[in-house]
Amino acid sequence: xxxxxxxxxxxxxxxxxxxxxxxxxxxxxxxxxxxxxxxxxxxxxxxxxxxxxxxxxxxxxxxxxxxxxxxxxxxxxxxxxxxxxxxxxxxxxxxxxxxxxxxxxxxxxxxxxxxxxxxxxxxxxxxxxxxxxxxxxxxxxxxxxxxxxxxxxxxxxxxxxxxxxxxxxxxxxxxxxxxxxxxxxxxxxxxxxxxxxxxxxxxxx
Amino acid sequence: xxxxxxxxxxxxxxxxxxxxxxxxxxxxxxxxxxxxxxxxxxxxxxxxxxxxxxxxxxxxxxxxxxxxxxxxxxxxxxxxxxxxxxxxxxxxxxxxxxxxxxxxxxxxxxxxxxxxxxxxxxxxxxxxxxxxxxxxxxxxxxxxxxxxxxxxxxxxxxxxxxxxxxxxxxxxxxxxxxxxxxxxxxxxxxxxxxxxxxxxxxxxxxxxxxxxxxxxxxxxxxxxxxxxxxxxxxxxxxxxxxxxxxxxxxxxxxxxxxxxxxxxxxxxxxxxxxxxxxxxxxxxxxxxxxxxxxxxxxxxxxxxxxxxxxxxxxxxxxxxxxxxxxxxxxxxxxxxxxxxxxxxxxxxxxxxxxxxxxxxxxxxxxxxxxxxxxxxxxxxxxxxxxxxxxxxxxxxxxxxxxxxxxxxxxxxxxxxxxxxxxxxxxxxxxxxxxxxxxxxxx
Numbered sequence: 001x002x003x004x005x006x007x008x009x010x011x012x013x014x015x016x017x018x019x020x021x022x023x024x025x026x027x028x029x030x031x032x033x034x035x036x037x038x039x040x041x042x043x044x045x046x047x048x049x050x051x052x053x054x055x056x057x058x059x060x061x062x063x064x065x066x067x068x069x070x071x072x073x074x075x076x077x078x079x080x081x082x083x084x085x086x087x088x089x090x091x092x093x094x095x096x097x098x099x100x101x102x103x104x105x106x107x108x109x110x111x112x113x114x115x116x117x118x119x120x121x122x123x124x125x126x127x128x129x130x131x132x133x134x135x136x137x138x139x140x141x142x143x144x145x146x147x148x149x150x151x152x153x154x155x156x157x158x159x160x161x162x163x164x165x166x167x168x169x170x171x172x173x174x175x176x177x178x179x180x181x182x183x184x185x186x187x188x189x190x191x192x193x194x195x196x197x198x199x200x201x202x203x204x205x
Numbered sequence: 206x207x208x209x210x211x212x213x214x215x216x217x218x219x220x221x222x223x224x225x226x227x228x229x230x231x232x233x234x235x236x237x238x239x240x241x242x243x244x245x246x247x248x249x250x251x252x253x254x255x256x257x258x259x260x261x262x263x264x265x266x267x268x269x270x271x272x273x274x275x276x277x278x279x280x281x282x283x284x285x286x287x288x289x290x291x292x293x294x295x296x297x298x299x300x301x302x303x304x305x306x307x308x309x310x311x312x313x314x315x316x317x318x319x320x321x322x323x324x325x326x327x328x329x330x331x332x333x334x335x336x337x338x339x340x341x342x343x344x345x346x347x348x349x350x351x352x353x354x355x356x357x358x359x360x361x362x363x364x365x366x367x368x369x370x371x372x373x374x375x376x377x378x379x380x381x382x383x384x385x386x387x388x389x390x391x392x393x394x395x396x397x398x399x400x401x402x403x404x405x406x407x408x409x410x411x412x413x414x415x416x417x418x419x420x421x422x423x424x425x426x427x428x429x430x431x432x433x434x435x436x437x438x439x440x441x442x443x444x445x446x447x448x449x450x451x452x453x454x455x456x457x458x459x460x461x462x463x464x465x466x467x468x469x470x471x472x473x474x475x476x477x478x479x480x481x482x483x484x485x486x487x488x489x490x491x492x493x494x495x496x497x498x499x500x501x502x503x504x505x506x507x508x509x510x511x512x513x514x515x516x517x518x519x520x521x522x523x524x525x526x527x528x529x530x531x532x533x534x535x536x537x538x539x540x541x542x543x544x545x546x547x548x549x550x551x552x553x554x555x556x557x558x559x560x561x562x563x564x565x566x567x568x569x570x571x572x573x574x575x576x577x578x579x580x581x582x583x584x585x586x587x588x589x590x591x592x593x594x595x596x597x598x599x600x601x602x603x604x605x606x607x608x609x610x611x612x613x614x615x616x617x618x619x620x621x622x623x624x625x626x627x628x629x630x631x632x633x634x635x636x637x638x639x640x641x642x643x644x645x646x647x
Contacts, residue, residue, distance in 0.1 A: 012468030048300060049453075051460040070453045074302040084295040088217035088224070094297075100209035101301045123220050139301070 001025050001178045002047065002147055007056035009042055009202075016042040018202040020056070024178040026146065029170060031193035032182040039202040040182040041081055044151040047180070048078040061146050074102065077145040079153040083136030087125035091116050091135045094124060095142055102143035110142035113168055115161065129156050137165055141172065148172060148179045154188050166192050210304075210311030213297060218318075232632035233322065239636030240329045243643035250532055250647035252333040263419030266334055267412040268533055270344035273327045274351025274408040274434075275519060276540045280323060281355030282400035283512040286363045288316035289445070290393070290455060299456050305449035309364075313442065317356060324352040326639075343415040343431065350411045350434025354404035357438030359397065361445040366396035368451035370458060387465035389458060397508050398515035400441075405519065407434040466504075478503035479510055480579050487575055494572035498552050502576060505555055509548040509580050516541035517583025521591035529596040530603050532646055538588040538604065539645035542581045542612045543638035547631055549577040549619035554628035574620035581612045611645045 002024040009017040016039045024030045034040045045051035046058055049069040058065045061075030086094055095110035111120050114134045124132060133156055140148060148169065154162050169192070173179045183189055189196050198205040222229055248255075251272070254265025289312050298308060327348045334341035369375055370392035383391035414430025484496050502509060523537035552573060561569070585608045593601030618637055622630030 010468075011464050045460060050299070050456045051464070052457050069457070070302055070450070073300065073453075078300045080300065084299055086213060086217055086293065086297065088220040088293075089213060090220075093213065093216050097209050097213045097297050098301055100207075100212075101297065101304065123224065 001059075001061065002149070002180055003057075003059040004043070004047070005057045007043070007046065007058065008054045009039075009046065009051070010054055016202050017046075017053070017056075020199070020202070020204055022197060022204060024147075024180050026176045026178050027173055029173045029179045029181070029192060029194045031189035031196045032180060032199055033184070033186065033189045033196050034182075034199035035184055038184075038199045040184070040199055041151055043199065044078075044080075044149055044180075044182055047149050048076060048080070049073065050080070060149075075145055075147055077140030077143070077148045079133075079136050079140045079150045081151045083132060085124045085132060085135060088123050090121045090123055091127075091131075091138070092120045094135060095138060098139045098142055102145075105143035107142075110138040113141050113165075114138035115164060130158060130161060133157060134161060134165070141168065144172070144175075144177075146177055148177055150179075150181045152182055152184070154181070154183065154192075155185070162188075208307045208310055210294065210297065210308050211314060213294070214311055214315050217293065228629070232629055235632045235636035236322065236326055236639065237329065237636075239639040240326050243639045244330070244333060246640070246643035246647045247330060248333045250643070251536055253532070255333065255336075260420065262337065262340060263416055266337070266340045266344050266419070267347070267416045269334075270331070270347035270415065271408055271412045272523075272533060272536045272540065273330055274348045274411070275405055275537065276351075276544065277323055277327050277348065278351040278355035278358075278404035278408055279401050279512070279516055279519065279541070280544055281320060281352055282359040282362075282397045282404060282515075283508055284320055285316050285356060285359030285400070286393075286397050286508045288312055288319065289360055289363045289452075290367060298452055303450070303453045305452065306446065308452060309360075309446050309449035313360060313445075316360065320352075320356070324349060327352060340419060343418055346431055347408060347411045347415050347434075350431070350438075351404065351408045353438040354407045354434035354441070355400065357441030357445075358400040358404045358407075359441070361441030361443070361448075362400040362403065363393075363396045364445045364448045364451055366392040366399075367455050367458060368448040387462050390462045390465075393462075394507060394511045397512050398518075401512075401515045401519065403441075404434065404437055407437040410434075480582075483575070483579060487572070488568075490568045491572040491575065494566065494568050495575050498573055498576040499579070501552055501555055502548065502580065506548060506551050509545065509551065513545050513580045514583045516545065517587035520584045520588035524588045524591040524604065525595050530592070530600040534588060534592060534604060535607065536642070536646035538584055538608055539611045539642045541584045542608055543615050543642045545581045545584065546577050546612075546615040546619035546634065546638060548580045549573050549616070549623040550628050550631040550634065552576065553623035553630065556627075558627070570620045570624045573623060574616040577619045578612055578616035581608075581616065585609055585612050607645055611641055614641055 004020055004022040007017050007020040020043060032040050046053050049065050049072060052066065060072045063072045063075060065072040091114055092107060092111060095107045099105045099107055116131060124135060137153055154165060157165065169179050181192060251269050254261055328345055331341060331344050331348060334344055370389035376388060379388045379391045382395065410430045410433040414427045417424060417427030478500050480499060484492050487495050520538040520541050524534040527533040588608060589601045589605035592604045615638055619634050622634040
């Protein structure tokens with residue numbers, strides 16, 4: 001599960017998060033909805049250990065992210081808004097690396113999630129933005145982590161791919177994963193979430 | 206046991222080699238050709254001592270080895286910063302669980318393999334000593350020591366800096382040197398300089414050992430001095446291994462540093478970058494591109510700025526310790542200037558290709574030459590100042606003029622090759638820069 005308590009984060013004069021408290025239980029699909037600049041990406045980065053809160057606590061799968069970021073990563077499948085991938089690995093090779101690092105999952109299942117077909121053996125630098133995003137999603141999902149955090153991860157996907165990913169995420173949630181997806185697109189939230197949380201000017205509404 | 210990071214690196218290296226095709230052999234060969242072509246020039250200048258008394262030859266060979274060794278140590282100290290902290294493996298290490306020791310082994314392997322050619326080039330530059338086999342062997346040990354020490358110390362110090370950047374015990378020290386930067390950023394900024402300092406001391410100790418071995422029968426002390434870079438390299442690698450888990454928290458550390466920069470007092474202050482005052486003083490057509498590259502240099506390639514000052518200090522030291530307008534001062538300062546010219550290809554590699562294609566500009570090359578020239582400024586200033594204090598105004602003016610000329614040619618060449626080949630421009634630039642440095646030293 002994800003447990004965020006009284007989270008504050010300030011960038012100079014801008015207070016990006018103002019006492020955010022949020023819980024995503026196993027099996028839940030929560031959509032974090034908010035316009036650009038509402039603080040969604042800041043919250044997502046803190047959840048994944050890419051940024052530190054000024055105050056408050058974040059636990060991912062019963063691990064305090066600040067105290068043990070590596071253990072938190074092991075419990076978390078995270079897709080950043082702009083995923084960094086090895087340019088000169090193929091999707092298959094990249095997923096092999098992720099499966100090795102996480103010690104769980106199967107490459108074939110990852111390739112199935114990415115839906116790349118014959119392109120799975122091309123280097124990632126030749127991929128379109130949508131293909132790169134699907135590869136990053138597959139890397140986050142392949143080891144079946146108990147918590148999934150996806151930052152604007154469905155943006156840039158064509159409608160069939162988006163529907164397929166939503167279906168996979170729904171299946172993972174039904175298997176007990178806690179899923180948190182951020183987006184600024186209301187239709188995505190309506191199509192995906194069992195619960196929607198609105199973040200506005202750093203506060204949960 | 207199979208190391209997944211090494212497997213991924215090997216695969217990426219072969220895919221890259223396939224993608225680059227025959228060009229990579231040309232690219233790899235150019236610096237070798239440049240070094241070979243520079244040898245006749247080096248014979249007349251750096252190796253002018255050949256034919257002197259045995260003691261004079263030993264002293265001269267030691268000086269040549271120190272210059273090449275220090276340049277290699279500086280280059281490796283700068284390069285390992287990128288390899289360890291901003292390497293191509295971010296996709297595997299930023300969001301997935303990290304295995305610190307295998308990851309560190311992969312960085313050691315990758316960073317060494319990527320730059321082993323630099324060691325080869327340094328050794329080729331010693332071939333005029335081939336007629337004195339023992340001197341040549343000891344000089345090769347000093348040069349190899351510079352490369353090794355810069356590599357090991359660079360990996361260790363850069364990773365340790367990431368691990369220690371937020372330690373409260375270091376807060377006072379970092380506050381004293383950070384200037385307008387966030388405290389944690391100061392640790393990262395100065396790390397390549399610390400590495401160069403440590404490895405530089407080892408290179409100088411090794412040269413003392415070399416002189417001892419050349420002067421008489423081998424003694425344990427002289428051998429120990431000659432091997433001191435190996436000790437520094439091993440110590441650095443042990444330090445890096447001990448702090449490899451800093452890579453887990455590195456994204457958060459870099460994120461916090463960026464956030465603190467954004468939190469500067471005013472938006473104007475937040476946008477201000479190193480040497481921005483130059484912008485209104487260049488031709489109007491170049492201004493936006495000079496500002497763009499200065500911002501890119503300051504925000505994404507800052508190790509070139511701190512490295513430039515470290516090399517400036519090194520050049521000042523060479524000018525101070527050498528005779529008036531001596532070959533050591535000229536060679537080290539010209540080499541440092543040429544090395545800093547590589548910042549142009551780094552800037553080009555960070556510039557989106559689509560931007561260059563969609564907004565072509567004839568001002569890009571001169572603008573980038575200005576910025577590459579500005580990175581050389583610490584060397585162009587520090588070495589002549591040291592020369593002036595130590596030896597007087599006339600040699601200082603001569604050294605300053607030489608460095609300004611070498612810097613201008615290197616900056617134009619670096620910007621031109623970067624405009625034509627982006628990051629790959631580093632190879633043809635390096636080939637030509639070796640010749641220019643040899644000419645400058647002569």
